[in-house]
Amino acid sequence: MLNKLIYLCFTLASSVYADSAYDLYLEHNNGSYLNSNDLNTLQKLEQKDKVGIDGMGLNGTIANPGEVVFSYGASRAIVVCSMLELCDIALEAGEKVNSVQIGDSARWQVSSAISGSGEFSVYHLVVKPLDNGLKTSLLITTDRRSYHLQLKSSHKGFMPQVRFIYPNSSLEELNQSFKNNKQIASNNIQAKHKAIVSENLNFNYAFEGDRHIMPKVVYHDGKRTYIELNPKFRAHKLPALLIVEQEGGLFTKSKEYISNYRIINNKYVVDGVVLRARLILGDNGENYSVDIVYKER
Secondary structure, eight states, X not given: OHHHHHHHHHHHHHHHHHHHHHHHHHXXXXXXXXXXXXXXXHHHHHHHHOOSTTSSOOOOEEOSTTEEXXXXXXXXXXXXXXXXXXXXXXXXXXXOEEEEEESOTTTEEEEEEEESOXXXXXXXXXXXXXXXXXXXXXXXXXSSOEEEEEEEEXXXXXXXXXXXXXXXXXXXXXXXXXHHHXXXXXXXXXXXXXXXXXXXXXXXXXXXXXXGGOOSEEEEOSSEEEEEOOGGGGGSOOOEEEEEEEOOOSSSOOEEEEOOEEEETTEEEEESOOSEEEEEEEETTEEEEEEEEEOOO
């Protein structure tokens, strides 16, 4: 009993001494250790927080019984809690929390909970003050954004459930939908164009000769002729393309000339419709040739 009495007296004396020291500190610093620049900055910060048509900021709105909804980014959300009650702060569905920091960890308790599953899971922070008349700040960092909240505790009432709406995210989703629709329209136009082009392509060519330089496909679109080789020829010596004006006979030679063409990847592109052509290649002492003939229907 005597020991308890001594401990109580010591505790009271320590408390009185601490309060006296704090009072002397405030008196010595004229009640504040902030200079005029600090006060000016804080005043501007307070004015910046007070946005909206009423000059009092965009406060939370009531969506459902016991639920307060804040617009993320419009102003700093103030969450009011109460002793012996729980404040549930819900984040966006699918959002993952990286860290949680609170200014007064001695008199505020913060725990977590998760509702839902998979991409629809919602992360909840459950806040509980240990006394009324408290004020502190709460920082939540996630994989999408950072939340800077102000916490207050009061015996007059509290906010059981708090969640956010995200105007910027909605705008981004809207713009993305416009972009997706534009891409879909572009893809449809390209597909329609390819369909039209494919209808105008004529593959009525026959070709024979050495398999070493045999074309993969030959066709024309009425304006140009395309001779597509196997992709392996990209890294090797390409055969020359000759236009055969007249095929030779038993005692006559063929009339042929070197064609003006351009090569795109492994494809020969020749202006005009080629009726007869020949690919020739001399490689390591071997001569290869392939004759290409257009078969009119």
